Amino acid sequence: MENIEKLFGMLNEHAEKIEKEHNITLLEGILDGLEAWLDGEVDFSQDGATKEDVRKAIQIAVLKGMRKGSQPNHQMTPDTLGLLVGYFVEQLFAERLETEKISILDPAVGTGNLLLTVMNLLDGKIEATGVEVDELLIRIAAATAELTEQPVSLFRQDALQDLLVNPADAVVCDLPVGYYPNEDVALDYELCASEGMSYAHHLFIEQSINYTKDGGYLFFLAPTHLFESEQSKQLHKYIQKHAWIQAIIQLPDTMFANKALEKSIVILQKQGKEFKAPKEVLLAKVPNMQNKQALAMFFEKVKMWQEGK
Incomplete structure (x- = not known):
């Protein structure tokens, strides 16, 4: 659980910063964070984090982004x-x-x-x-x-x-x-x-x-x-x-x-x-x-x- 919280915290912090700086949605900020992570521009990795930890941390961030937005087709399977x-x-x-x-x-x-x-x-x-x-x-x-x-x-x-x-x-x-x-x-x-x-x-x-x-x-x-x-x-x-x-x-x-x-x-x-x-x-x-x-x-x-x- 600790790994999930840390991963979410770093991803969410990045997304909120990008959201304000570039006047985009939080969901777009989350995507920016994920792609920056993949490109090696940032590193949200946690020692011992499993694939499920990574998926769940991203899921929580995306859910937050969806709730803040208002797109009816932006929904996630629990x-x-x-x-x-x-x-x-x-x-x-x-x-x-x-x-x-x-x-x-x-x-x-x-x-x-x-x-x-x-x-x-x-x-x-x-x-x-x-x-x-x-x-x-x-x-x-x-x-x-x-x-x-x-x-x-x-x-x-x-x-x-x-x-x-x-x-x-x-x-x-x-x-x-x-x-x-x-x-x-x-x-x-x-x-x-x-x-x-x-x-x-x-x-x-x-x-x-x-x-x-x-x-x-x-x-x-x-x-x-x-x-x-x-x-x-x-x-x-x-x-x-x-x-x-x-x-x-x-x-x-x-x-x-x-x-x-x-x-x-x-x-x-x-x-x-x-x-x-x-x-x-x-x-x-x-x-x-x-x-x-x-x-x-x-x-x-x-x-x-x-x-x-």
């Missing part, structure tokens, strides 16, 4: 959710991870916090690709990946347009929620709305399946009401045609500031000739994270489901 996603990636790829690396795509990588949380958890076992349209966020992701020594290829573009990436073993994605403004691009999707604008989160699900190998898994942080909206019937039909629902994990209400922001982890498997639908879909709710006994029971339930697959 650590707890990233660790839960990482846990399920580890469970579903357990056998393969014993002998080989897996490839992961995050088509809405943002600052990279979700992807790098998973990569640090499974350190050395993942080669990753991230896509992000926002230049500031992807530069923060690139600097953080380099400082945590994680192999990530990053592409700055609209992830719903054609991607120059290979299909991945897995997708992790904190789905961007809302309407997608580019209706010409949306027309190429099966999940394009028949009337009005299409949901970006639906199109991200379709695009993610497009760039997943047959039998690969997709781990989405999705709005809890995903299957209850006016376009959900179309989404149901699409998923039945292309994927199998493996699990829907409801997250504790206490994690979210209000009900409208509540999310679940939705795990899909892309259909393929050599693969079979699951015998049982895991439906579970993560208990309050402070309740250790209830958490132990939750993980036991997941383990029993995994063993019965």
Whole structure:
């Protein structure tokens, strides 16, 4: 914890100084600090600091920068959710991870916090690709990946347009929620709305399946009401045609500031000739994270489901 505090303190001090001197946002000041660190102009290193210490220190600084700014698309996936996603990636790829690396795509990588949380958890076992349209966020992701020594290829573009990436073993994605403004691009999707604008989160699900190998898994942080909206019937039909629902994990209400922001982890498997639908879909709710006994029971339930697959 001491390393995290020291790293954050130095990065934050640099960012605030640059913010005032150059009349830029705190988030831009943080990026300046990260890139200066990489270029050797400053040194925030701490003896004994782990990759997770570095990621967490950067995360705290970036969160502060986001709260001070007002960009609605500047949001970060909390650590707890990233660790839960990482846990399920580890469970579903357990056998393969014993002998080989897996490839992961995050088509809405943002600052990279979700992807790098998973990569640090499974350190050395993942080669990753991230896509992000926002230049500031992807530069923060690139600097953080380099400082945590994680192999990530990053592409700055609209992830719903054609991607120059290979299909991945897995997708992790904190789905961007809302309407997608580019209706010409949306027309190429099966999940394009028949009337009005299409949901970006639906199109991200379709695009993610497009760039997943047959039998690969997709781990989405999705709005809890995903299957209850006016376009959900179309989404149901699409998923039945292309994927199998493996699990829907409801997250504790206490994690979210209000009900409208509540999310679940939705795990899909892309259909393929050599693969079979699951015998049982895991439906579970993560208990309050402070309740250790209830958490132990939750993980036991997941383990029993995994063993019965």
